[in-house]
Amino acid sequence: MAKSNPPWTLGQLAELLQGELHGPADLLINGVTSAGSADAESIAFAETDEYREKAEQVPLGALLVGPGMTASVPYIVVPAPRSAFFALLSWCDRPLQTGEGVHPTAQVAASATIEPGASVGPFAVVGEDSVVEAGSVIHAHGFVGDRCRIGAGSVIYPRAVLVQDVILGTRCIIHPGAVIGAEGFGFVWDGKRRIKIPQVGGVTLGDDVEIGANACVDRATAGQTRIANGVKIDNLCQIAHNCEIGEHTVIAGACGITGSVKIGARCVLGGGVGTNDHISICDDVILGGRSGVDRDITEPGAYFGTPARPIGEAMRAFVLIPKLPEIWSRLKKLEKKVGE
Amino acid sequence: MAKSNPPWTLGQLAELLQGELHGPADLLINGVTSAGSADAESIAFAETDEYREKAEQVPLGALLVGPGMTASVPYIVVPAPRSAFFALLSWCDRPLQTGEGVHPTAQVAASATIEPGASVGPFAVVGEDSVVEAGSVIHAHGFVGDRCRIGAGSVIYPRAVLVQDVILGTRCIIHPGAVIGAEGFGFVWDGKRRIKIPQVGGVTLGDDVEIGANACVDRATAGQTRIANGVKIDNLCQIAHNCEIGEHTVIAGACGITGSVKIGARCVLGGGVGTNDHISICDDVILGGRSGVDRDITEPGAYFGTPARPIGEAMRAFVLIPKLPEIWSRLKKLEKKVGE
């Protein structure tokens, strides 16, 4: 389907999505919204009756539904409402605007290379020996320090910082306020005070990596902190020095991954997960939100809790925490009875 | 009471605060301090003898005390020491300075509107079709992307970022480093890699909203992430896409509110609270620090713990966690006894 910007008529949408129209063809739809969010000029989607009911409770322009479903607002029946909705989302996407070439206020070091087709915004800084490849965008206030490489088609959002020695693959997205390549946190105590261990390594990101807003990825003490292809890291996460994160792993908001931790491929970390230093987590591990991983995980599967354990076991323990007072009183009662 | 900047004499203060002077009228007071913090030229307050004793342990210029109290340093008796102290605080307030109008280095898009009486600082950026209403201040390095509206009398501190499609009510305060309107964290796995779900919605803040330093509020996938009137969000909080936070709710530092969570009005979240996705918390809920909310909360009241439960119940469980070894050994002892 070709991109079609809003506004649409409902009839146009039915045609574009190859769906079945139930409602006025000339109804104007200005955008998309989520089920349950009031917006009389937008279209939402519902795969189930539960979501349809949620959507119908507030003013809504129209609804995308699945085969066999109806709705109390104008609707279009499509084979896969979610996919159809994603198409609409992409048609509504209006990326943050950027100028062509290097903005006159940007500071680009003489030894840096800005490839043709790259865009460098107002007040952006590009340091010594750095390379910004074709089709990349460094938005306003982006800071790219010395010896960095921004792979083709990457986007550095406003105020993201690549301190130094940071290598990005192609099509990476660095969200606002993210800091990549700051010094790792390493000191030795000499008996009187802490002496800084020089942090001289770098950070290497693969292709299609996303780093969330105000997240931090420190550079290695020596060598590289490595984030593999396809990894997605959410806002406010901390990835300490010398970590290695495997391909296509997803790390939700506010996780704290401590120094030299290895996480395998295709893992999914819920929000607020923390780890012990120097542990390894194998491929295909799912960690429930706020889990605390105290040791290596060597078997794929779902884990949860602090300490993190296989999820079935962990959930059985988790629901018993509020029962501790009952356990305690029943134990004392039993002691009394047995004592008698 | 009219604003009266320091320095004051103690006599002046007694008169301004309509209090009873016990000490030299010509003693010079340069500012305010908190009880227990050494500062021989400042005045603190103490509502109770406990705080008075704390204040007297360090060098202090003078003390505001309540009726019937005395002190070993010069003091003023006032009916309500805390309120009198807040008045002094407001007289000491020296807001970060800002120039008039648009600073010559600021980059304002041709289609943007800066209303008269608004101030836009050095290196600030205002994007396409954005509006900065009268009396608002965008401090140095503030970034306001495309299609934003900054309500009258709002303050955008240095280096705050409003990425795009962010609407602020009147008198909002966005602290340094906050990122509002970054893309939500949403992907679908296609069997080989994660495909980004376009995030095309916005963020709507009501009036009198505060967003803390380096906090993040993501824009909605579709529709709006909504923060209602009077909401106060502290530093380093994460508010994910499509959340809705009700009027006058307060969220302390480092909370992680996951996607599509609804929080009611007048709630108070302690620091470090986390939530499960898609849950609802009703009005007038208090959540103790670091609670983990695993399910809907439908009754007003105080809750605590992970999983969060009514506070009485939760505290009884919480204090028993350190007793687990005792429970374990007493259980085994009992088993042995019963086995016999």
Place this chain on the structure above:
Amino acid sequence: MAKSNPPWTLGQLAELLQGELHGPADLLINGVTSAGSADAESIAFAETDEYREKAEQVPLGALLVGPGMTASVPYIVVPAPRSAFFALLSWCDRPLQTGEGVHPTAQVAASATIEPGASVGPFAVVGEDSVVEAGSVIHAHGFVGDRCRIGAGSVIYPRAVLVQDVILGTRCIIHPGAVIGAEGFGFVWDGKRRIKIPQVGGVTLGDDVEIGANACVDRATAGQTRIANGVKIDNLCQIAHNCEIGEHTVIAGACGITGSVKIGARCVLGGGVGTNDHISICDDVILGGRSGVDRDITEPGAYFGTPARPIGEAMRAFVLIPKLPEIWSRLKKLEKKVGE
């Protein structure tokens, strides 16, 4: 030992480090790396056979080992491999470059003082009555607001913000995105809405303090938030208003220190630790990662868990959490047996 930049030959390194060469003297070594990280042109170190084996599993240029050790790659025997490695690290250090004096794009208030030998980078801002002492560096995009003092030899990394009334000792390092001196989070509820308590204090840092990337240290309501000499605070930590942190204390990533908390000297806080408001922690306390401190700690020692308790006790409880289902079922079994 004098600084010697890479590349080195292995023979040169043996001589510089006064070690015993086992391998080709003319082998070219381009840099340093960590044991277990593949890099055929770099040198790593191993104090134990375990680390040596880890290092040998991947391509590696050479290895520093201790007395009596050998290796399957070229190696140098030195008395103290770790110290020798730290020397190499320092020789590899390439600090982010900075120009001399004040960059023409920087905005320095007329009442501010930039001492000779200080460097102020592109787009940096220095506010009214602020002082940047000799040898300090304010990197690009650094924001130093009104009435700040940057002690001699300090480094303000790109995009760090000192909002106002922030005093730094000598040789401080403020990492990218850190926000020091934002308003503390204080409100009073007047029955209808929250009224802001003016936050008019400052922040005072001692000498040799480090504040991590995207960390926040709020200014005091009145008086000072105090961070003593030698304190090191990692990325994404929150230090609320009126906290006092004692000398040489280390706070790892993502800790949340709430309002008016006092932490003593030489404490070590693991990542993700949180505290209750207004508590005190004495000198020489070690807190395990993600501990939740609910009350004063008055005895030096190691603590862990939520609620934080002496570590031996806490670990015994911690490992029993996963055993709760077993405790529960054994208790019920016992009740049944006793009931009979």
